[in-house]
Amino acid sequence: MITTIVQFLRRDVTRGVVGTILLKVGSGALAFALFSLAARTMTPDGFGIFATWLSVAQIAAVVGLVGQESLLVRFLNEYQVGDRPDLAKGVLLSSLKIACVAMLIAIAAVALVANLRGDWWLLILTVSAYTAVSAGLMLGSQIARSLVSILMGEGNREFFWRVIVVLFLLAMLFGHKQLDPTELIAVMTMAMSLGLIVQIIAIARALPDLRGTTARSERSRWRSSSFHFWVASILEVANQYFDVILVYWMMDPATAGIYFAASRLANIFAMLSAALYTFGARRLPSLYFSKNHGEFERTLRLMAEVTALCVAAGLALIWIGGPYLLNLFGPHFTAQHSVLIVLAIGTAIQAAGGPSAAILQLTGHERIYVPVVAANVALRLVGFVVLIPWLGVLGAAIAATVSLALTTVALNILCRRRTGVDPSVLVLLRSSAWKRGSYAVRGADSAE
Incomplete structure (x- = not known):
């Protein structure tokens, strides 16, 4: 068994997937620390307001990028x-010009709505700045991931700046100081700005000298693809963040913070999905466009092996350690195990489905x-409309899980039909069945 594990870890794809997952897990751990410390340094309503505005900013950043981040990949x-x-x-x-103009429009729209709501001008300013920097990191991470490395792309987007914010929150917690949403969003914006600067410098060094190259365009292809990427990105970010806004609107700020x-926490599996997407977006397109079908399928199979192990371990962690993890946010969170x-089941199913979304998008579908x-x-x-009035926040979780499970099944069916490959963990079962059948045939031949 030890020899098998060692051989498994020596595979280049395995190392790449595991390294990307570790980066995502580290980023997720820092995000968990950030949000749990934020909950303990704010009032319940303050944390709910912070979570809601953070969700609004993330949606606005994706809307303002108009699909250019996926287009570049x-x-x-x-x-x-x-x-x-x-x-x-x-x-x-082309992507940089379009993203800059569209982002200004998106930020102006958010600021206008916040102003009409009567929100404090300083909160509006910090949310606008956070939206702009977050969008810059999203776009820059895609370029850096393709031209530099996954560490430079995803590390600056999700990991390094969170270390600064977590240290700041620890200082506030030990100093027994209470924060408001505006202060924390401002600190996050400044930390992210440092990451964006590092990212820009790395991209500038990695870019080939294109000063003597005449830029050419395929605007019709770019326009068509960017629109579909844009709509898909908006819908994806809505799946992640719009729930919180709806709970805030249909219930109250404190419940929104709990959700x-x-x-x-349930995003432990979403992190796995994001890691698979990150690794797949860097490796799979080049294999697909170079028509290296054997390596393409081998990569997917090894990704499925890593996914199956991570899903099993993650479900055990949520089931056994969930109350302890929730308690880190505060005692009143523990009752929501x-x-x-329920949320973890939905995200686990999504992770087990593999990078079907990435394959469909990056192969022209x-x-x-x-x-x-x-x-x-x-x-x-x-x-949400049906279940929240009946079951409260548990109804929201059930709605999210059911929709996520059905979507995962649909995407995998489409992926198999359009690309001919199965990115889910089920491919391991079929592979095992095929091997058993092969061994049975060989045994029969030997007997004859």
Whole structure:
């Protein structure tokens, strides 16, 4: 067994997937520390307001990027494989211009709505700044991931800046000082700005010298793909953050904070999905466009092996240690263990489904991906309206899990039909069955 494990870990794909997962797990642990410390340094209502505005800012950042972050992953890989620096330069310049203009519009819209609500001007200013910097990190991480490394892309987006914020919150907690949402969002914005600066410098050094290259464009292709990427990104971020806004609106700030805490803990599986997407977005497109089908399928199979192990371990952790983890946010969070379990089941199913969304989007099938995610959002909204008045925050968790499970099944069916590959952990069962059948045939041949 030890020899098998060692051989498993020596595989290049395994090391890449495990390294990416460890980065995501580290980022998730820091996010957990950040939110639990924030809950303990704020009032229950203050934490709920902070969680709600954070969700609004994340949605606004994705809306303002208009799909350019996914567009860059899609076409930079294609142009690198095809040795087309002219088109690579063209798509980079085009995406940066579009994202800057659209982001200004999105930030202005958020500020206008907040002003009409009568929110404090300093809170509006900090949320606007946070939205802009968050969008910059999203876009920069995609470029850095393709041109530099996953560590530079995802590390600066999710890991390094959180260390600064966690240290700040620890100082506030030990100093017995209470924060308001505006102060914490301002600190997060400043820490993220440092990460964005490092990211920009790394990208500038990694970019080939394109000053003498004439930029060329494929605007019709870019426009069509970016629209579908944009809609898909909006729907995905709505799945992650719109729940909190709805709970805030339909119930109260304190309950929104509780749901936010439980959903962040359940995201232990969403982190796995994000790690698979991150690794897949860097490795799978180049294999697909170079028509290396054998390595493409081998990569997916090894990713499924890592996923199965992580899902089993994660479910055990949530089931046994859930109350202790919730208690880190505060004693009143512990009673929501059932909410955490329900949410974790949904995100575990999503993780077990593998990177089907990434494969569909990055192999040119993004158009069929959008309706499925739209149906997921619609189903979740209906579930919230029906179940929250009946079951409260548990109803919200049930609605989220059911919609997520159905969407995962639908995406996997589409992925198998359109690309011919199964990205889920079920591929391991079929592989085992095939091997047993092969051994049976060999045994029969030997007997003859």
